[in-house]
Structures are given as C-alpha cells and as structure tokens.
Amino acid sequence: MTATQRWKFHDPTEVQFGRGIRETLAELAASFGSRPILVTDAGLVGLPIIDDLRGLLPDGTPVFAEVEPNPTVQMVDALAELIREVEADVLVAAGGGSSLDCAKAAGSVSQQDGPARAYHSGSATLDDRHLPLIAVPTTAGTGSEVTPISVLDDPEKGVKAPMTHANFFPVVALVDPELTMSMPPEVTASTGFDALAHAVEGYWSRNHNPISDALALEAAGLVFDHLPRALEDGSDVRAREGMSTAALMAGMAFHAPKNAAVHACSFPLSATYHLPHGTACAITLDHFMRYNAPAMGARGKRLARAAGFPNMDAMADTFGAMKARSGLPTRLSHVGIAEEDIDALVEASFHPLMDNNPREVTPEELAGIYRRML
Numbered sequence: 001m002t003a004t005q006r007w008k009f010h011d012p013t014e015v016q017f018g019r020g021i022r023e024t025l026a027e028l029a030a031s032f033g034s035r036p037i038l039v040t041d042a043g044l045v046g047l048p049i050i051d052d053l054r055g056l057l058p059d060g061t062p063v064f065a066e067v068e069p070n071p072t073v074q075m076v077d078a079l080a081e082l083i084r085e086v087e088a089d090v091l092v093a094a095g096g097g098s099s100l101d102c103a104k105a106a107g108s109v110s111q112q113d114g115p116a117r118a119y120h121s122g123s124a125t126l127d128d129r130h131l132p133l134i135a136v137p138t139t140a141g142t143g144s145e146v147t148p149i150s151v152l153d154d155p156e157k158g159v160k161a162p163m164t165h166a167n168f169f170p171v172v173a174l175v176d177p178e179l180t181m182s183m184p185p186e187v188t189a190s191t192g193f194d195a196l197a198h199a200v201e202g203y204w205s206r207n208h209n210p211i212s213d214a215l216a217l218e219a220a221g222l223v224f225d226h227l228p229r230a231l232e233d234g235s236d237v238r239a240r241e242g243m244s245t246a247a248l249m250a251g252m253a254f255h256a257p258k259n260a261a262v263h264a265c266s267f268p269l270s271a272t273y274h275l276p277h278g279t280a281c282a283i284t285l286d287h288f289m290r291y292n293a294p295a296m297g298a299r300g301k302r303l304a305r306a307a308g309f310p311n312m313d314a315m316a317d318t319f320g321a322m323k324a325r326s327g328l329p330t331r332l333s334h335v336g337i338a339e340e341d342i343d344a345l346v347e348a349s350f351h352p353l354m355d356n357n358p359r360e361v362t363p364e365e366l367a368g369i370y371r372r373m374l
Ligand SMILES: [Fe+2]
Pocket: 142, 194, 197, 198, 263, 277, 281
C-alpha cells in the first residue's frame, strides 16, 4: 500500500467471549433495558439452548421466533411491529446470522416511520434512533455479531442485498462457543466456510487496511486449524472455541474493506437457487482463490502462509477437498444450474461488491468460471 492511501476502522461492539459466558445474559440485558425481546430462528425455538437463554430473561419476555434463513424485509417489519407494541427497550438476538441481521434492522426500523423496504431498496435513510442489541451467535460463521451489516431479502422486488448502518453494530457480542455445539455438520460447514470467505475477501478487497489484514490473516489460520476437527467431532469444545474466534475475527476483518467477488456471486445463488449463504460463498471460493492469485503477488503468499500453505493454489486445493468431504455442493449442476442459466446468473452476479475484487472480473470471464463449475 502507498503512504497516500486513506482508511478507517471502527468497531464499537464490546466482545464478551468464553465458555459459559451466556450465563451473564440476565445482568447484561438488564443493564440496557427492562423490556427485552428475544429474537431467534424459527428452527431453533424449543431447543434447550434457546430455552436456557429465555430462562435468563425476565418472566414473560416476548419471543420473536419467526426468523427464517435469508431473512426478509417483511420479517423485519413484523419484528418492528412487536417492538412497538410491547415498547421493548433492548433486543437479544440469539441464533445464526439471520436472527442477528433481522434484529439489527428491526431495532432501527421500529423507531422510524417507514417500512423496512423504504430503507433497504428505497431512498429513505435511517436516523440515529435505534434500540441496543445484544448479539448471541449460535453458529460460527457470519460474524454478524460484530458488523454493522444486515443482509435482507425482498422477495417481491427480487432484491437480496446487504443494508449497512452504524446503528446496526450490536452493543455487545456475547460469544459462548458452547452454544455452537448443537450445530449439525452441514451447518458447521456452511457457516465455517462463510467465516473463511470473510477472512479471505476482507483481505483481498481493494479497500483492505492494515488492521483488517491482521484480523483476516489470524482468522484464516484459525479456520484451517479448527474447522476440520469441528466437522469431525461437533462436541470438541476446543475446535468450537477456535471457530467462534475465527468467525468473530473474520467479521471484524471484512466489514470495513467489504467483501468481493465471492459474496457478489453468492447473492443470486441464495436468492434464485436458495443456497444457504455460506454454501453459496463456498461454491465459488476456491475458484476465486485461483483466479485472484496472479493479481495478489506477495500479498497472496502472505495469506496462504498465514493459513499454513505455500501459495494460494495449495490453499484452494485444501479448501476444495474440505468442501467435498463436508458433503456441500461443489458444482453448479449439484444445485440445479445448467448451461442455459449461466447468462442470467452472470448478469445477477454484478453486485457492487464485485468492484472490490483484486482482479477485474468481466462478464465473459465470470461466465467461463461458472461454466467450468457446471
Ligand atoms: Fe458472508
């Protein structure tokens, strides 16, 4: 980097980390408000980890458990309505990235006049009013607990895109690796690969900065050190701890520089082909590791070495093998994409994040990458 480059790094979220740290939730929530709402994934409600967290909050705490994967602006509006109805003053979001993202947006939208869509794809802007959010991740991947980003889908308008606002930073990330132990292997894989994609993309983004770089290098190493073991034995708490740390650091690594080609391509793969976010990132990640390597030079070597490899191609090989072993799709044809779908997929992949990619991607080159992945 040159001396004339300017950059900014800001992460106001307090991190509280450790096995069993969830037990401090009662006191923590009470320090921000007396009328909490617990926000969680529809698929988690009723599980012991959520019952335990609910038991730590005051009796009668409302639970909003309508968050599905790829949360929508309509879910945000439904949560915003509940917030207004019960006059909630603090949000506790416990779940994967979907619950955290939905709560981030609803914590602000509930205090404004317009519906979520007006701020997501319309021209309305959020003012400073928002509720404090305590983020309690039950997966290790999105890093949403330390980012100001909420990825929302608007199925009626066909828009899936990230929404970013300084108000969306959780006030505290309460990260208890024990909460991730109930994840089945396919979720461990998908979310773990998302963490790796954040580390790699934060690092190779054209807008990278030295602090994000340091976080990204450490996070990438942690994923390769701990994800294989977490996949092999989900009850290995040290592996889970390593992955919770990796996800957290990778989240901090990408939110300032922003992601690049892998995430740009993930949006249509999720919106049109319904792949979970991490799976949609993983499917192209090794291909872009190879594509970007020539443009990265010594920086690419530095990333590969931090992750334990001599070069980016070796990292891509190991990642590809890990993906295949995990049972996640490795080819576009595995998810029902055929030659005739490629042109539309290419067109939908040119989200602005594509401009952050260290090597320019043209529609022709992307079509070539997708064809080789069929
Ligand atoms: Fe991601």
